[in-house]
Amino acid sequence: MRPAFLTCLIGLCTLGACSSVSDPATDPYGLWMGKLVTEQGICPTSDVSSLRIRGHEIVFNPGMSSSTLKGTYEKGQQHYLAELVDKGMNGKPYRQTFSGYPVGTAIGGTYTSPRCRAHVSLTRR
Template identity: 85%
Template structure:
């Protein structure tokens, strides 16, 4: 077999597999993984971040840290919102937020905290 033919065949197989993925705009349920990309400040980029949508619950874990951001999902929503407000070291509120939305077969989003701002592209696992 020619290498060019084999490359084309493998590419077509990969495209066929991708086209059968459910659209997150209509079926966002499941586990989504991706790595944060820092836009400003210091973000937890060393580890993967995860988003889980199950039933009416949204859970986002930025960079596999101990922070768990939670939100509520309603079927048909096009935004996936989760947040967490803790007390900072000086007693002031420390708010973290995730705002996600469907982008093709992925979920894109923005993670913000007082120390950082990052974007992320999450794929279904």
Template identity: 40%
Template sequence: MLFSFLRPFCALLLMGCAAGAMATPALASAQDDPYGDWVGTLVTDKGTCPDTYESVLQIRSDKLFFAPATGTLVLHGTPDKDHKRFHAQLMLKDAKDKPLPMVFEGHPEGDTIVGVFGTPNCRAHVVLQRPKNTGWSHFLGDR
């Protein structure tokens, strides 16, 4: 064959991909390793909430961000040192110039972060997980 010299290389590449897929490391708990991105969909408990799209929580060592329904509004906060509580807020004003607070409060629970989101017109809960889909999994055809 014309490309027979590539056969050993392709075989090694496929074996490496298969070994990597089988050797998936156990995920650390959300309290032990909270850093990175977390996603989940808000579930409305009361009022009208942005529960159509996934919300994103992004935790860094010195700051955190929560974007309800991956919208344009972003709540800001600072994680506590022992990773037991995640608080973010944004203070806006409504059309009548009254305060319009938005608050996210979460805590680790196993390998998830469980939280509540609230505004004067909304109360919702959410279970956030690490995103399942990555560019590499799409490359391998795993969706």
């Protein structure tokens, strides 16, 4: 075989592998991970955050903390919302939310709590 033919064949195989990455707008199911980037306050940025979409369930874990934000997903949605409302130390509600949306082959989103606001770009694992 000619070297030029092999080079073209390898290039086409590589492009085929890249095009098989599914778009979260049509297939968001699976595990997505990324690091929070603080916009305001004190956020859990030292560890990665995870988003899992499985069946009708959305679970977001900010910075691998003990907090687990939950939501529901219906096929075809372009918005992923999860929240957790705990009782704070002062007895008032302590609300944490994750609001995400498809951005190319990633899921972008915003995490908010009374102590912090951060954005995140999550990639499929």
